[in-house]
Amino acid sequence: MKRLLALGAVVLTTAAMAWAGSDNPPKADGAPKPVITKAVKGEQCVEDTDYMRRNHMKVLDGHRDKTVIEGIRTKKYSLKECINCHASETTGSVAAAKDDFCVSCHSYAAVKIDCFDCHSTKPQGSIAMHSLNAETAHYKHKLAAQATSKVSVEEMAGVAQ
């Protein structure tokens, strides 16, 4: 019995060593680290990076109440200004793709962002690129009414198919 136990211990130790030394060690770090892209515009954030990483939610929270309730629209700590600088060059947004500035860290930290249920994720001006853009949406029916090109029977058949 004693021999059997000793053998078992040896087998277990060997297995553990083999596992630790294999080419695919277990991920001690967990989820992949967030991708932090440098801001497109601007040289320096309104505060140090370390401060902003820990406290951006607090300063945004304070600023939003001042803006909504008192109408103070200073640029420092304004979410709009964050978006202006940090929108991705590829998506034009801070939260459209998984590597975009806000989403990248928030998905790593598993913290849900509510901001973009209501706030645009894109800087001013770029929204014109969006297909559902309300800026032109109300003109669509007018344009459709003005369209004079006649649709042929073949095209209609093609659409139906």
Place this chain on the structure above:
Amino acid sequence: MSKLKPMSDQVPASPERRRFVGAATATAAGLTIAPGVMLYQVAHGRPEEQAASSAVRWGMLVDATKCATGCDDCVTACSTENGWTPVAESKHPKQAPQWIRKLELQDPLTQMETNLPMMCQHCAEPPCVDVCPTGASFKRADGIVLVNRHTCIGCRYCMMACPYKARSLVHEDLDDTQKPDVPRGIGCVESCTLCVQKIDRGDGNTACAEACTAAGHNALLFGDMNDPESEISKRLRELPTKQVRADLNLNLGVRYHGI
């Protein structure tokens, strides 16, 4: 102070500078701030770090005698400025937001037709604020009645309390179609904001009133009702005006002439 010292041609007028100049000369109707750059209608431009003041009460005068049949330029301008989908294009017209809507009324006895836009009346004593359980519905110092979407829970008591059917709820996800200046979203109540983003920018006018003037009707006049020298105060002194449901004693910010 009607003219400022011209700046050099090489230095473009920055927005900050424009804002500062606007604030410094709040009553000037039009002035030169740089060669070739004119600043018009700087009514109550305030510095961006200054809170909205109760010295001002923003309001609107609707002249129903000038409001044209079949014209909905004010509605279109509002939806463009604030990014809401017009009822005609909505997948769910009964739920569609209506920050402003055009009414065409007819007297059944005389067949007289009246046109008017209806929107949030920006009451001095707003019933929506009285009933809000979270304090999300509030009146800003300058008289604009707003919804703080950060605290709105979408219970819609305010929609029921409003005598003017001015509010609507966003039922569906807007999928990032909002304007950067006008956050709005699912589960929150919303209504006319008197283009608060434009006021804070110092534009001194709303999108609907601008559109009405551009169309040549001049039926909408926006301004400060507390300032006796403002255009709206002068017109309110001269014209007979009414408040809709005046019996409720809400002291409305929107007054109608010709109804």
